Amino acid sequence: MTARERLAGGTANFIDERTGAAKWMKKTLTKVFPDHWSFMLGEIVMYSFVILLLSGTFLTFWFDPSMKEVEYEGSYEPLSGVKMSAAYASTLNISFDVRGGLLMRQVHHWAALIFMAAMVIHMMRVFFTGAFRKPRELNWIIGVALLTLGIVEGFLGYSLPDDLLSGTGIRIAEAILQAIPVVGSYLSYFLFGGAFPGEVFVQRIYAAHILLIPGIMLALITVHLMLVWYQKHTQYPGPGKTEKNVVGYPLMPVYMAKAGGFFFIVFGVTAFLGAVASINPIWIYGPYNPGQVGAGSQPDWYMGWLDGLVRLAPPIETHAFGHTISWNILIPGLIVPGIIFTLLAFYPFIEQWMTGDKREHHILDRPRNNPNRTAIGAMSLTFTLVALINGGNDLIATHFDLSINQIMWFSRIGIIALPPLAFVITKRICLSLQRADRELVLHGRETGRLVMLPHGEFIEVHEPLSPEKAYLLSHHEQNPPLALNSEDAQGVANPQGLKGRVRSRFSRAAQEQVAKPTPKEVLELEEGHY
């Protein structure tokens, strides 16, 4: 036994005698993970979270979360002698007088953008492949909670430097708070310690940004991963893959090397962006002053769609009995986002209600094989995209020489008209793709080779698909819609009839399919009974 083996053995022995970890580790190290590029999206989210923790910790060593007024004396000349908050001054200090400080600030901001983007794309992957179905509904809800927290966390983060842009964002957040009926102005006065902007909000959101919210997120991420671990990962359909097995690579060594390596790749790319791509140059904006604003003020992209909704809201306020309700703020700022996130969180159960399917699913859907769900996804994305476009209406207007009024009206009409259109088009495309799959399985691939038959007829030679491909294109389930009677056997209307009819209607929509080829049809074709 070499010295190294003795050391490793001794350590392992020490730990196992105190924890009994060997049994668990033995199973863990051989755990099988299915492999697919889209499974890396969630990894990117986790890795950027780690990068955020590391770079964020670095930043806390110098950032001063205080709104005490100071006179700037650092090395950035243009702001020399300007009065500003200690928060803003210390952010300038990190950017100009701490070696690697600007790099870390930019890494932190880029990692936040990547974190949010990867989270959204990961969620789209989970949605469109139906990975949220039983038994994974809880993990879906945790994911929606993480997305919501991520948006808040990002907003609070870029509000900390107390620059002109971030202060404008905080002012808008304050207006939303203030618009809440009955308690709004009280909430605002409590959060800001008095009138806006006051002298405390930076230290308060700092506590939330570096401790409270990341703590909750870390806990949720841990549960999210434990559930993935315990429930075993989903897998894409294909020959040999069933609802009862997991096909992939063992954790040790392949997955460890790939996943561990991928962490360094994500970190490397983030560091590269932080090195070459300037982001949030707060020294250009200047310190916050509520009497000023920068033209083209924009939130970060994950807040942009919310800002876009606020921008396109119609100007409606109710004044009655000495009180004011600002529908122009409440609807786009709280009510619509509230509905969207609630529907998002409950979607797995909504789909179960529509299909009546309460079984476990571990094989992912190809998006075309669930046209209704895919269309709902496309519809939601279209809604968000129109809102996001409108959130940048001022920049679009100046860059493309359009009038801001045109863009606003396009968005106002588009946010109502385009999502249903996207639903219909997506559903049709999915059904067409199903039809194409059916053709492929039944008639094989068009080879482009033309053959003249003895009697002069030309035909194109079709090559049959491999059994693997044919299986992939036809493995999926197709279930009939729920049969819910609105009348009983004697023809008496069921008191629950309306509910049943509505559910039947949704169920029919959810199960609309192009019939997939059956083995019988394939057999008939093979035997030449055209």
Next chain:
Amino acid sequence: MSNENSGAVEKLSDPGLPEHVQRKTDVDPRAAKKAERQVSILFALSAVGTILFIYSYIWIPEDTFIFLPITGTTNAHQLFLGLGLAMALFFIGMGAVHWAKTLMPDHEVVDYRKEQRSKDEDRAALVATVKEGAANAGLGRRPLIKRTLGVALGLVGLSPLLLLRDLGPLPGDELTKTNWKQGTRLVTDPGDRPIRPSDLEVGGVAQVQPAFPAGKVRHLDDIAKDSVLLVRLRPEEFNLDTERLSWTHEGIIAFSKICSHMGCAVALYEQTTKHLLCPCHQSTFDVTRAAKVIFGPSARPLPQLPITVDSEGYLVAQAPFNEAVGPSFWERDS
């Protein structure tokens, strides 16, 4: 309501997992050796990155600037520090992934799932345990304990809420008040100088604040409510009722600069159209018609400050704002 495969169409037969395909590195020792070299080169590149990082941190002065295409003038210290870090991290990752893909075994392994649901007897045992535990605790038999515990827990939950009370003062009527009073002079922002009508040309705009008595410091809280924008037009350009017209002076009209939508500074004035535009959400106000909203999400005009001149000819407020400035709130009565 489960339709256990009811009417589901039967499947084509599953051909099973495709046969394992050997990689070049599995069969050709030379290819394996080559892959090994590639992995080592990637790890070595990472080391070079760290050396670049250390070099930049210590030896490139922080005020060194170089010119690069696309990014323009760039701080070399920060750039090479970042590039060194990026290389150091990225190539470790590339090396590990390349290693896993070429040299580590790539035989797919099959593991089996079991249903998440516990066995019926386990569930029954759990129910029994819980029932027994509850019975042993006697909650059902001793309602007095149950009720007092409920009250105690409910009250304990109140204390953190109470502790939060001192987060801030109550708003009172503060939201409806500004520092503008009858006779308050308008002073330039920045500069704090009183202004005469002649200081503002026709077509010009200026941001003003209320003059503060000596010794009183202007805080951001004050600016957030008091900021006023002066616009000077030719008097005949106004389209106002007589009261509002009497609030102007020699074609100078004063509006709260704090947007009536969400409180941003209404900072953009378009001289040709005489429109004020809020850059946050594009609410657009017509100066000639007392800042009527002509576009965007704001539901109210900007409050107008009545102005006139004092005995020394300086612009002053005739009266305070007659409504609350800034975004709406529940207690706002107009």
